[in-house]
Amino acid sequence: xxxxxxxxxxxxxxxxxxxxxxxxxxxxxxxxxxxxxxxxxxxxxxxxxxxxxxxxxxxxxxxxxxxxxxxxxxxxxxxxxxxxxxxxxxxxxxxxxxxxxxxxxxxxxxxxxxxxxxxxxxxxxxxxxxxxxxxxxxxxxxxxxxxxxxxxxxxxxxxxxxxxxxxxxxxxxxxxxxxxxxxxxxxxxxxxxxxxxxxxxxxxxxxxxxxxxxxxxxxxxxxxxxxxxxx
Amino acid sequence: xxxxxxxxxxxxxxxxxxxxxxxxxxxxxxxxxxxxxxxxx
Numbered sequence: 456x457x458x459x460x461x462x463x464x465x466x467x468x469x470x471x472x473x474x475x476x477x478x479x480x481x482x483x484x485x486x487x488x489x490x491x492x493x494x495x496x497x498x499x500x501x502x503x504x505x506x507x508x509x510x511x512x513x514x515x516x517x518x519x520x521x522x523x524x525x526x527x528x529x530x531x532x533x534x535x536x537x538x539x540x541x542x543x544x545x546x547x548x549x550x551x552x553x554x555x556x557x558x559x560x561x562x563x564x565x566x567x568x569x570x571x572x573x574x575x576x577x578x579x580x581x582x583x584x585x586x587x588x589x590x591x592x593x594x595x596x597x598x599x600x601x602x603x604x605x606x607x608x609x610x611x612x613x614x615x616x617x618x619x620x621x622x623x624x625x626x627x628x629x630x631x632x633x634x635x636x637x638x639x640x641x642x643x644x645x646x647x648x649x650x651x652x653x654x655x656x657x658x659x660x661x662x663x664x665x666x667x668x669x670x671x672x673x674x675x676x677x678x679x680x681x682x683x684x685x686x
Numbered sequence: 687x688x689x690x691x692x693x694x695x696x697x698x699x700x701x702x703x704x705x706x707x708x709x710x711x712x713x714x715x716x717x718x719x720x721x722x723x724x725x726x727x
Binding site: 505508509512513558559563566668675 | 694695700703706711714715718722725726
């Protein structure tokens, strides 16, 4: 595998196109499957009634929001350390999609909080740290947009992205470290899931659907960035 | 069918979530395609 062969924008460009096309198809199919399971197959929750169905997009979007931030910061750091153009472009390409998933996580969480907690918003640790994540994404994008020289914009953005990584474990462990209204993790690697099998299946299918969507969107955007910068 | 859309009285919350989510994703795809077209010419 010629791994480093693809580290140049010109050689990565056609590969990104193939990945994007494949992932659009996968994302569409998995979304349809996930919606089918989540809205039609999964049973009504004993405590929350139908309101719990927000879980299928809320958890998937929240996971993606954190995961994409780590990936973005990783590529930004690689770009900063090794001065590789494509790495920095990847970070720039991921940011808008990450911000979008963060917004979706907050929005759906808000609409879920109203019927279950009795409020759209509360300044508790989980919600506040997720809101800070949104501001980190927006700050990264605004900072890069405000600097004309793309290479300088890459470096400045990378510093912000790397410093902001500290927020991700804070979001993840916020429900353990502080007394929050938000419930703890229903699914983790260390214990068996605390939910019905169909619900879990629907949720995981949506996670993979959003995953494929995020890859497709980032690949399509990085192609545009390569065209804009390398033309 | 009507029962499905009423979501047990939680229609605003459930459809508000799903609606905004997929509207956002559709909007992003729109912008991606537009940017892609602009840079290709």
